[in-house]
Amino acid sequence: MITEVLTVAAEAGETTHNPIIPLWQEVVLGLIAFSILCFVLMKFVFPMMEKTFAARVDAIEGGIKRAEAAQAEANQLLEQYKAQLAEARTEAARIRDEARADAEGIRQDILAKAREESDRIIAAGGEQLAVQRESIVRELRSEVGSLAVDLASKIVGESLADEARSRGTVERFINELGPAGSAGGRR
Amino acid sequence: MTGQSTVLAAEVPFPPKVEDFYLPSILPWGEHSVWLTKITALLWISVAIIIIFFLVSYRKPQLVPTKKQWIAESMYGFVRNNIAIDMLGKRGINFAPYLTTLFVFIFLMNLWAIVPIAQISPNSHIAFPAVLAVISYVMFIYIGMKHHGGLKYFKHALIPPAPWFILPLLIPIEFFSTFLVRPFSLAVRLFANMFAGHMLLLVFTLGGFAMLNANAWFLPFSLVSWAMTIALTFLEFLVICLQAYVFTVLTASYVQGALADEH
Numbered sequence: 242m243i244t245e246v247l248t249v250a251a252e253a254g255e256t257t258h259n260p261i262i263p264l265w266q267e268v269v270l271g272l273i274a275f276s277i278l279c280f281v282l283m284k285f286v287f288p289m290m291e292k293t294f295a296a297r298v299d300a301i302e303g304g305i306k307r308a309e310a311a312q313a314e315a316n317q318l319l320e321q322y323k324a325q326l327a328e329a330r331t332e333a334a335r336i337r338d339e340a341r342a343d344a345e346g347i348r349q350d351i352l353a354k355a356r357e358e359s360d361r362i363i364a365a366g367g368e369q370l371a372v373q374r375e376s377i378v379r380e381l382r383s384e385v386g387s388l389a390v391d392l393a394s395k396i397v398g399e400s401l402a403d404e405a406r407s408r409g410t411v412e413r414f415i416n417e418l419g420p421a422g423s424a425g426g427r428r
Numbered sequence: 429m430t431g432q433s434t435v436l437a438a439e440v441p442f443p444p445k446v447e448d449f450y451l452p453s454i455l456p457w458g459e460h461s462v463w464l465t466k467i468t469a470l471l472w473i474s475v476a477i478i479i480i481f482f483l484v485s486y487r488k489p490q491l492v493p494t495k496k497q498w499i500a501e502s503m504y505g506f507v508r509n510n511i512a513i514d515m516l517g518k519r520g521i522n523f524a525p526y527l528t529t530l531f532v533f534i535f536l537m538n539l540w541a542i543v544p545i546a547q548i549s550p551n552s553h554i555a556f557p558a559v560l561a562v563i564s565y566v567m568f569i570y571i572g573m574k575h576h577g578g579l580k581y582f583k584h585a586l587i588p589p590a591p592w593f594i595l596p597l598l599i600p601i602e603f604f605s606t607f608l609v610r611p612f613s614l615a616v617r618l619f620a621n622m623f624a625g626h627m628l629l630l631v632f633t634l635g636g637f638a639m640l641n642a643n644a645w646f647l648p649f650s651l652v653s654w655a656m657t658i659a660l661t662f663l664e665f666l667v668i669c670l671q672a673y674v675f676t677v678l679t680a681s682y683v684q685g686a687l688a689d690e691h
Contacts, residue, residue: 258450260554260623261616266462267555274475275559279529286482287525290504293489300491 386411442638444630449552449623467550474536474550504528507676515680516687523683526567527676530560534618535672541625542661542668549668552622554615557675561615564679569607572686581686606685614678621671625664632657 390407441448451466462468485496493501507528512520537556541549550556572581586602587595636653639646 258446260446260449261619263555263558264462264553265555267468267553268559270463270468270471271550271556271559274471275533275563278475278478278533279526281479282482282529282532283525286486286500287504287528289486289489290501291521293491293493293501294505297491 382415386415389414442634444627444634448630449548449626451548466548467553470540470546471537471550471556474533474540478532478536503532507531511676511680515677515684519687520680523680527680530679531672531676534560534675535668538622538668538672541622542664548626549622551618552626554619557615557618560618560675561611564614564682565611568679568682568686571683575687585685610682614675618671618675621667625667628660629657629664632660
């Protein structure tokens with residue numbers, strides 16, 4: 242290219258213009274025009290573009306970051322829920338076991354109490370029976386005594402006015418009967 | 429342009445000359461002034477178009493971009509991510525605005541080479557590439573001095589870690605390649621590509637007319653010549669994009685060299 246230019250220049254040697262010598266007017270104009278261009282573009286246009294680029298990057302990266310944060314939070318919540326669920330499960334199992342143990346204890350307790358109660362009731366019944374028997378025996382004894390006396394007085398026809406005497410007779414009679422009567426009452 | 433205006437003339441100016449690049453003043457007075465020619469008009473139009481486009485499409489930036497905003501953003505994003513950050517790392521973000529401005533400016537200035545009616549790139553005048561190259565040159569030296577601390581930068585840039593006996597050879601080479609050739613190669617590369625591209629289009633367009641004028645039976649050759657013009661216009665578009673990209677990448681690479689801590 243350069244050699245071509247030089248040959249062209251040589252051919253045009255007799256002309257007033259040399260293509261590789263700049264015209265000073267054009268240098269001045271070029272400098273002014275390019276300075277204006279640089280000033281306007283570098284001051285008003287390209288910084289704005291950088292700002293827009295930055296804003297765009299920010300918007301995109303901000304979105305990604307927000308999404309990542311949300312994801313992390315969701316994961317954390319999930320973990321938390323899982324942990325809580327597991328805890329609740331073990332808790333429930335523990336409560337169930339406890340309840341089962343309690344129920345068993347209570348059952349044993351109630352059984353023991355019932356047995357005790359029944360024992361107590363049986364014992365009380367036996368005692369009462371014995372007491373009643375005693376009183377019945379005592380009643381019978383007096384009744385039998387008077388009956389026997391009446392019967393005897395009727396049979397004998399003789400009044401046994403003297404109480405002391407009659408009592409002594411009856412006592413003696415019953416004592417004679419005693420062994421046979423008590424053996425029959427026990428049965 | 430010259431070809432179109434002289435279609436009916438018997439004499440087509442062939443071959444094209446350097447003077448074809450130096451168009452007369454647009455103003456009716458002061459014919460020899462170069463302050464307002466087609467070239468400088470295109471320069472101002474480029475600046476106006478870029479400024480208006482970016483201000484309009486980025487008046488109300490939104491998080492979800494509109495179509496216009498997206499186009500403006502993707503231009504900036506292309507230079508920012510594929511040139512600035514790729515070559516300079518995180519620090520590249522600070523340089524992305526300048527590199528994008530540079531890229532868009534060179535691209536539109538180049539594009540005039542194939543825009544109908546305009547059809548010449550201001551960058552085919554070396555003044556504009558030279559201005560941009562000098563800015564890049566001053567910028568990378570300034571950044572280097574700021575990064576390494578004054579003159580230490582030159583020590584860092586000129587003295588590679590090599591055995592002492594080879595340094596007398598290396599230091600002049602480093603000096604030559606880094607501090608002498610760079611601005612010229614940047615400026616001349618862009619200028620020469622645009623100059624040669626315009627020259628090629630002129631040659632094939634005017635050549636068609638010249639052949640036709642010489643002999644009516646040369647019409648098929650003229651048609652081939654004009655078909656070549658169309659094909660070369662596509663090639664020119666490729667060169668336009670490529671040179672805008674190369675200029676920006678090289679500027680970024682010089683800054684990278686100035687910021688490098690190790691060789």
